Amino acid sequence: MSFAPPRDDAGRRDWLRLIRSEGVGPRGFQRLAERFASPAEALAALPEIAPRVRLASAQEAERELEAGAGAGARLVCFGEAAYPPALADIPDPPPVFWTLGEPGLALRPCVAIVGARNASAAGARFAAELARGLGEAGWVVVSGLARGVDAAAHGAALATGTVAVHAGGVDVVYPPQHAALAERIAGTGLRMSERPMGEQPTERSFPRRNRIVSGLSRGVVLVEAAERSGSLITARMAAEQGREVMATPGAPSDPRAAGCNALIRDGAALIRGAADVLEALGPALAPPRAARPLRPASSPSRPSAAGLPDAPPDGPPAARVAALLSAAPVSFDALAAAAGLQAADLAAALSELELDGLIDRRPGDLIALA
Incomplete structure (x- = not known):
């Protein structure tokens, strides 16, 4: 654009x-x-x-x-500092989307966990364990707020960061039974939607949502997906977008495992736990920073540049800087070193992020995500 x-x-x-x-x-x-x-x-x-x-x-x-x-929502337009570079890279990125919650989460390294709405107890438990492990490793978990696997993944990642992509308006919770979960995500995570405020989801809404789930993410993990399920649409979109497709195996006799087993047969990475996901994403991707509480109870000490990952190699400076930040404050000098920016360039990027309401400046020249 x-x-x-x-x-x-x-x-x-x-x-x-x-x-x-x-x-x-x-x-x-x-x-x-x-x-x-x-x-x-x-x-x-x-x-x-x-x-x-x-x-x-x-x-x-x-x-x-x-x-x-x-509704307390914020509109994000393509090209703004709050627009995730990963999402901007897909063939049909949403020109605008609404957000509720912490917009900086979508700028961090994300991985999607999706699967069956009628998940088994074991499948839901595995999705939660996977989300918890990936969150502890520093990854933001993305899913679609559906029943079953999606809900389990969101719930387990609340403490470390989760993004829920709505099929309808960002102010419309579907299914309605997830109202309490959606409220918790808006409090510490992020809800987002490209659809108009107040719009109820239709059958066509879900594939459109799925391309955003995969587009935000570096990889997509399927946990229990039947043949011809919506989760397989997400997997196909992920492959078309150049994302890693991963799946958990299941019993051949379980119809909820048929889609995952077929994906593994066709070359998807077999996932037994969070370590397999990290291995599948590969050394070519810079590892994300270790997870930090979204709202720390006490003020941390001033971190050094060694506590931050390398900045993403591309994208506008403001988006690159935002990807390095979290709710834990970091010094201007440490951020400049990690981002590889001159002081003047970093100051300009921070000014842009501050105008967009994405950062919080703290005493002692410390910066954190708002």
Whole structure:
């Protein structure tokens, strides 16, 4: 995309109007961004170049912005510092998405855990153990807030970081039985959705959600997936996006294991625990930092540069810096060393993150994720 990120409410309204116009969608939005200088210019040209497209009105976009503000949600547009570089890299990234919770989590190294809604007790227990182990190793666990495996993974990763991708609006919890879990995720984790505020999910919503689950992640682990299940759609999308596909084996007679067993037969990594996931992701990926509490009870001592991982090799400086941060404060000098940035460049990146509300400056020149 080539649209510059919006800088004011009018710009955000134009972004929303364009993506909410009937028949545009993420790929159409991307094509328009390659042709026009701004969403406002594309909106002005659409009646002539695509007369059958019904443009969303400014009032509709304004109502959605008001609904988001009323729910405490934040709109993130493509190209902003809060937009995850991994998600930006997929063929059809969402131009906008709404968030509730800690937006910096989606900038950290993520791994998805998905699987059967009617998971067995053993499958749900294994998903929880896997999520807990990966969280303790420093990874953020992504899933789709569904019953069974998804819920088990989210619940086990609450202490270390989890991202729930909604099929409907970010303010719509589906299934409704997960209202308490969703509230806890909004408190210490992150909920996100590309769909309009208040939208109920439909059958078509779930495959669209699945591409975001895999797009955010460096790899996807399937725990109990039947043949032709939605989890296999996520696995296919992950493979198309260049992500690692992993699966847990099951008994040949268990229909809930048929999809996972087929994936392993076709080359997916066989997963027996968190160590297998870390091995499958491979040495080519820089290991994430060790997990830290999202909200530490006491102020930690000033860390050194050795306590941070190397910065991601690509992406805008602000996104690279954000990926190095957590709720545990780090000094400006240590962050500059880890990010490989000059002081002036780091200061500019931090200013951008501060304007987006992503960082918190602490006494003693310390910086942390907000």
